Amino acid sequence: xxxxxxxxxxxxxxxxxxxxxxxxxxxxxxxxxxxxxxxxxxxxxxxxxxxxxxxxxxxxxxxxxxxxxxxxxxxxxxxxxxxxxxxxxxx
Amino acid sequence: xxxxxxxxxxxxxxxxxxxxxxxxxxxxxxxxxxxxxxxxxxxxxxxxxxxxxxxxxxxxxxxxxxxxxxxxxxxxxxxxxxxxxxxxxxxxxxxxxxxxxxxxxxxxxxxxxxxxxxxxxxxxxxxxxxxxxxxxxxxxxxxxxxxxxxxxxxxxxxxxxxxxxxxxxxxxxxxxxxxxxxxxxxxxxxxxxxxxxxxxxxxxxxxxxxxxxxxxxxxxxxxxxxxxxxxxxxxxxxxxxxxxxxxxxxxxxxxxxxxxxxxxxxxxxxxxxxxxxxxxxxxxxxxxxxxxxxxxxxxxxxxxxxxxxxxxxxxxxxxxxxxxxxxxxxxxxxxxxxxxxxxxxxxxxxxxxxxxxxxxxxxxxxxxxxxxxxxxxxxxxxxxxxx
Numbered sequence: 001x002x003x004x005x006x007x008x009x010x011x012x013x014x015x016x017x018x019x020x021x022x023x024x025x026x027x028x029x030x031x032x033x034x035x036x037x038x039x040x041x042x043x044x045x046x047x048x049x050x051x052x053x054x055x056x057x058x059x060x061x062x063x064x065x066x067x068x069x070x071x072x073x074x075x076x077x078x079x080x081x082x083x084x085x086x087x088x089x090x091x
Numbered sequence: 092x093x094x095x096x097x098x099x100x101x102x103x104x105x106x107x108x109x110x111x112x113x114x115x116x117x118x119x120x121x122x123x124x125x126x127x128x129x130x131x132x133x134x135x136x137x138x139x140x141x142x143x144x145x146x147x148x149x150x151x152x153x154x155x156x157x158x159x160x161x162x163x164x165x166x167x168x169x170x171x172x173x174x175x176x177x178x179x180x181x182x183x184x185x186x187x188x189x190x191x192x193x194x195x196x197x198x199x200x201x202x203x204x205x206x207x208x209x210x211x212x213x214x215x216x217x218x219x220x221x222x223x224x225x226x227x228x229x230x231x232x233x234x235x236x237x238x239x240x241x242x243x244x245x246x247x248x249x250x251x252x253x254x255x256x257x258x259x260x261x262x263x264x265x266x267x268x269x270x271x272x273x274x275x276x277x278x279x280x281x282x283x284x285x286x287x288x289x290x291x292x293x294x295x296x297x298x299x300x301x302x303x304x305x306x307x308x309x310x311x312x313x314x315x316x317x318x319x320x321x322x323x324x325x326x327x328x329x330x331x332x333x334x335x336x337x338x339x340x341x342x343x344x345x346x347x348x349x350x351x352x353x354x355x356x357x358x359x360x361x362x363x364x365x366x367x368x369x370x371x372x373x374x375x376x377x378x379x380x381x382x383x384x385x386x387x388x389x390x391x392x393x394x395x396x397x398x399x400x401x402x403x404x405x406x407x408x409x410x411x412x413x414x415x416x417x418x419x420x421x422x423x424x425x426x427x428x429x430x431x432x433x434x435x436x437x438x439x440x441x442x443x444x445x446x447x448x449x450x451x452x453x454x455x456x457x458x459x460x461x462x463x464x465x466x467x468x469x470x471x472x473x474x475x476x477x478x
Contacts, residue, residue: 016298
């Protein structure tokens with residue numbers, strides 16, 4: 001473990017830049033990874049609505065895959081997908 | 092104009108608060124602190140201060156609210172004692188870790204059980220590891236002066252730590268003494284405007300407080316507080332000097348009495364320091380070279396100043412008004428540690444006294460110091476109790 005240098009830290013653990021949690025990789029907690037079958041996907045965005053970690057990538061109104069930085073492998077997307085286009089695979 | 096008045100310790104603290112006029116005050120009544128917030132609530136009701144006074148349902152809520160309001164950028168004061176302080180304990184290390192420089196008066200009262208409401212230092216000493224600054228007061232004047240001094244130390248940008256102002260329950264809180272007031276304009280000028288660092292209500296610079304840390308950040312953040320405490324030793328001396336300039340009253344990390352040529356020194360906190368001074372005078376008349384000192388600043392612990400003051404002494408007796416049952420009084424090991432680098436360690440004695448309001452008399456202290464001087468004292472004495 002690399003310990004932070006107290007001299008580099010903002011006093012009291014205050015975070016002075018908003019939105020910094022985006023940079024924090026919580027994806028390494030995951031033990032199951034969602035796999036998308038784009039042939040089955042109908043871009044209904046149900047997964048996008050349900051994902052608790054904003055991990056569904058949307059491009060040009062289409063479901064463009066899953067960004068794994070914050071995905072914890074909860075499997076909700078797989079469960080709610082009406083076309084069974086997302087499956088969970090053990091990592 | 093500086094004016095002499097007759098006032099008890101609680102009212103003196105409330106008076107200092109009135110002169111400072113903090114932004115927010117939240118507190119829950121508990122003997123012997125009650126008069127402080129009662130009196131202050133009266134000032135609020137009469138429109139004599141502009142403070143927002145929040146009636147909360149418990150001490151836990153009081154400290155939670157105060158921590159939040161101080162984080163928001165409001166100068167915030169509270170007060171408690173004994174069980175109330177114990178109930179605040181869960182929040183106390185958080186307040187310190189969030190580096191919120193709020194001020195809390197503690198009217199020192201023992202912690203039950205057996206149920207007892209009298210004075211000892213059990214409440215403050217049981218909370219001493221929470222990371223707060225701690226000042227102790229010998230008399231009503233000092234309870235008042237410490238209340239004015241505390242915000243300057245706590246809010247210093249290099250310190251940013253909460254501060255406990257301790258005054259002995261009943262002995263100081265309820266006893267009327269003569270005291271010299273500081274002119275309100277001078278108090279306001281001395282304390283100055285609160286300049287919070289990264290306050291939550293600075294909406295142009297959004298921040299978040301009270302965040303979670305993994306071990307790689309938790310431990311370094313604790314080390315930051317260590318640095319702040321070390322810095323606070325210097326800040327205390329600077330602020331005491333500024334205070335001397337406006338009042339003529341001189342304070343230091345240690346208040347020393349007849350220590351220069353003393354062979355036997357008593358280390359003691361709070362109102363008992365005055366009792367010990369009287370005992371020291373009588374011992375001197377008997378030809379025993381006694382002295383005494385009080386660490387006015389208990390956190391940060393003034394180890395270097397203590398080592399300097401106690402160097403070359405024949406014996407040191409540490410008088411503790413609290414007991415870590417199964418070990419020593421809380422101050423004893425810290426004094427021994429402070430002296431451990433001395434070429435010759437004085438003989439060290441621990442005296443436990445005054446628990447739950449037990450008598451702390453000049454005669455008792457004098458006899459104890461006679462035993463320390465003659466070498467008849469035990470390593471630990473439970474003063475006044477036959478074991």
